[in-house]
Amino acid sequence: MRSIRIGAGAGFAGDRIEPAVELAETGDLDYLVFECLAERTIALAQQARMRDPAQGFDPLLAARMRAVLAPCRARGIRVITNMGAANPLAAAEAVAEIARSLGLRGLKVAAVTGDDVLDVVRAGHYPLDETHETVASLGDRLISANAYLGAGPIAQALERGADVVVTGRAADPAMFLAPLIHAFGWSLQDWTRLGRGTVIGHLLECAGQITGGYFADPGYKDVPDLARLGFPLAEVTEDGTAVITKVPGSGGRVTPATCKEQLLYEVHDPARYLQPDVVADFSGVRVTEAGPDRVRIEGGDGRPRTGTLKVSVGYRDSCVGEGQISYAGPGAVARGRLALDIVAERLRLTGIPCRETRFELIGVDAILGPSLSAGAPEPREVRVRVVGRTDRLADAVAIGNEVESLYLNGPAGGGGATKSAREIVGIRSLLLPEHLARPAVQIVES
């Protein structure tokens, strides 16, 4: 049976760059996919584009492409990425420019557009999943609305000969499903194969999270050489079964355990993993060892897609102010608690209007909360953390200032104060009938 090899070159915007180069040079790949677009990133990118129409794509696009374009061109590896963010066309032009500067002429770079559905959503009465209010309730706080596009337009770009495909918002697994559709000629109604391809895409989309990243627990789950973690690749056959592996000599490990953790990562009902192309069914997936750092994946399935696309809506939510300061030695917890009490009273006395606050001790209860922290031995050092949500940035700034002023006005021995204040872009989601998004493919050449 025919098979192709797909590698994952990044699992988030800030991911390491060398593992992708290693995959391109020694992975014997056909495709290299970079997933770099978190939920909120596209709203921030939209703001950047509003400031400068030439911007709005991933700031690391240039660095990643400079690192991999030449080895990919030399070996005929085609690249797919969502680093186009809020401006896929400008990103495609940037990639073509980088290719030219590297002396790579005639490289075809496709931009997939049409995920931006802001105008459609603004005009309609679509309820937001989280609040059940319509998008209109966000008023002028609305920044962006992007539909998760499926594999179709990416496969189309490959069909038209693209060497690099740059998208904005696309479903992460769809970036891996598209080359399978293209290479094997899978029908867009072959729900079983689309479901299997989605399983593979989901396993690869977080890159190092399946090769031993986000996994190690010393003494329980040991992972060798995490500083040189290799990123994964899948050998996929025409029927949609796959072996997940990594290049020999790279760090990390691929085992049934790493694959099972990643299979269920960010999954709700495993029998209904909603995608633009298919409702994938992970419930019958079988994960078996097929050799050292080789794991066989089979048994995925799928059912007809829902006909709606998930849309992420970005909006200006609020401001958040935060301050931290440390106490150590005997009595550290008592001094930390006193510091928290002082700041709480200061916020009242000075009339800082907070919609929501947290007063906590890092090292004691900041993450686990009071019940799960109860009975633990007292630590020798704690870090006070005060954080609050405000409407105005100036009020957010005041929260950090109150923590910082503990240096001179608070308990004994407060050190290492830090503060921050920022405007928060929030994300809500809604469902849009799929025909209202109009994906398009545009190709530029270096």
Next chain:
Amino acid sequence: MPIPLRAIAHARTGDKGDISNIAVIAYEAGDYPRLERHLTADRVKAHFADLVRGDVVRYVLPGLGALNFVLHGALGGGVTRSLALDAHGKCLASALLDLDLPDD
């Protein structure tokens, strides 16, 4: 003898909006029935009483020896706006492994 969950299972947290999911996976297939019997949605909800405001739903995956817990209202109103130190709830899986499972 009660046994720490961490001795027989590993776990991973994922996030989407204000919902966290925790996959709990038995190291050995033979330990899965014990997980399924004792690690109920109610038990998980009670463990995270301070942190999870909504329902906890459990999905069983006997073929993988795994349970998937979906924790609603677990991420301080949603990852993008949460005031929590660990806004993604990445730490929740490790906190769950702190549970003890009773004898069969």
